[in-house]
Amino acid sequence: MTALQDKETAVSTSATLSLNLIQAINLAMREEMRLDERVVLFGEDVGARGGVFLATEGLQAEFGRRRVFDTPLSEASIVGAAVGMAVRGLRPIAEIQFADYMGPGFDQIVSQAAKIRYRSGGQFTAPLVIRTPSGGGVRGGHHHSQSPEAYYAHTPGLKVVMPSTPYDAKGLLKAAVRSDDPVIFFEPKRIYRAFKEDVPEGDYVVELGRAAVRREGADLTIVGYGGVMPDALKVADALKAEGVSVEVVDLRSIVPWDRETVLNSVAKTGRALLVSEAPRTANFMGEVAYTIQEELFDALLAPVSQVAGFDTPYPYAQDKVYLPGPNRMLRAAAKLLGY
């Protein structure tokens, strides 16, 4: 581990930029590529096209086709090649156009990337990053809206990350590139351009495995990650106006997840609402809920509650009903506060 990964480092440079999430991702890659020749970037349409969401815009122009290139249309080749490059000393960033299309690369992810360190006794490692847009809210139907993070969280050997702010997106992606383990970096596409915030123009990382407390509060803890976070914050603000103090924890990393921050928060508030948009069954939040009840049984004032996606494929026309918005979170919060 580098010193940079040990803690969030304050930055020496004074310049800040006002960026949205996808611009922050672009900047993170640009900086890492400038810093480290071993970083290469590839995937479908990431070159001249700049990626279908424009996450890689301008990168081929700056770094050339040797370091930023389009691949044939094959996720197995993209992930498999990333594994092989990583084993041979490169730091590949592989873009999968949509998380929904990780399928053809699944075996490479779970059998090669995830296990090569373990099965070789640490002789071989695959320090790669798979970046991919995930989640709903863009009217994309089931093949452009899914939240498959639980599949990967369930596979030991992979780190799984999902930012919800531009600052974190940049810092987490840089940490992911520097990580010696394979990182699945989910990008919540519906908030790619939702808002801007100040992002330092220089080098900093956000350590993998650390949650962020977005709002401090005493009565209820909302835990979430990724695309649902803006709604979670809205809920906290709405409840504050009613005199309820809500603590909001953004996991940022799903594996490893920050037990300490979550448990400290729920120990204080006694109430936990876990929000995500992935289907409810075998949702990663089930693990968080399990841990909370096991560790904090005596401190709980109400059952641990979840707001999640439903156990159906992501529907097209019923998209708005499917996604857990602020109203659903508010009702769940009210119920918890009523205990």
Next chain:
Amino acid sequence: MHKPFTDKPIQRIGEDGRKIGRWTLDLTEDQLRTMHRDMVRARVFDEKLVTILRQGKTSFYAQSSGMEGTQVGLAHAVRPGHDWIWPYYRDQGLAIGLGVSVRDLLAQCLGTSEDLCRARQMPHHFGVRNYNFVSISSSIANQVAPATGTAMAQQYLGTDEITVCTFGDGATSEGDWHAGLNMAGVAKAPIMFVCENNQWAISVDFKGQTASTNIAVKAHAYGMPGYYVDGNDVLAVHSVVSEVAERMRAGEGPALVECLTYRIGSHSNADADAEKQYRSREEVELWRSRDPITRFERFLAAEGLSVDAAAIRAAAQREVEDAITATEATGTPGWDVMFEDVYEDVPAHIALQREYVRAEQEA
């Protein structure tokens, strides 16, 4: 007999509409007229869909303009509702050519109450059981191995059906594409793999996709013939596909047919503005001038068969407009269809979720 593995695409008519080589037309005047009309209907369908997309009536569309020779030629060479089709998302011309009603297609694009797919699927991803036109999956090339399976079932059941599986040039890079062809070769299943090579996969050109000289040659590796066809020549496509289908029905096993064509429009509406970053206007204009419909009209004229192109266009426009009005009038399905068809029945955990939303909706 058409030859596999030719260096140049197989053609029947030139750009000028004149016959190439010596062959006799085995299509009736009526068949020729229907073929032409279906090509125009497919083109008009594209134009209208782009318009209603701008109006916000639908959210996704991928034009097949420029590819009508391939899609209609193919459609008219198989037996609709008898043979099975595992299509891909850009196959509206194939659906129209098979006889699927424009209203069924529009119901899906608009997600109305009569949408056969119940508004669950992204627009422009059809599935029509009575035409054995299997539900389209967005995930590139994952229809290929299932199509092989359908053909193996046809073989097992002793039917005289065949299976047609379509895909783009980009799809041929996926591992599943190779897996599907390999298995079909081993099983000698009655399946025709049809590559609609429009020379681009979003922003990646053919050379970025494969180092092979063309797609047809890949058939060598799987022990089946590969035909390289001019996909803008509707008669060439029809002739090759008919002949291959006939042999397949006689038990000769699978084949790969590559139709070389071009995507005149943007990849999809999501790509409309980005297109200029990766391909030149000159290239698009060159291929626009090789329009498969114009070429076929030249042929019909040379054969002394006059078509009233304007009247056919107008009728096609009315057909689409009427279908839009009619399907819109059926309204949109309720929120609760979301919870059906996940399984055969609605299991308890999903029923609970449905009740939860019902309470929300009724509050």
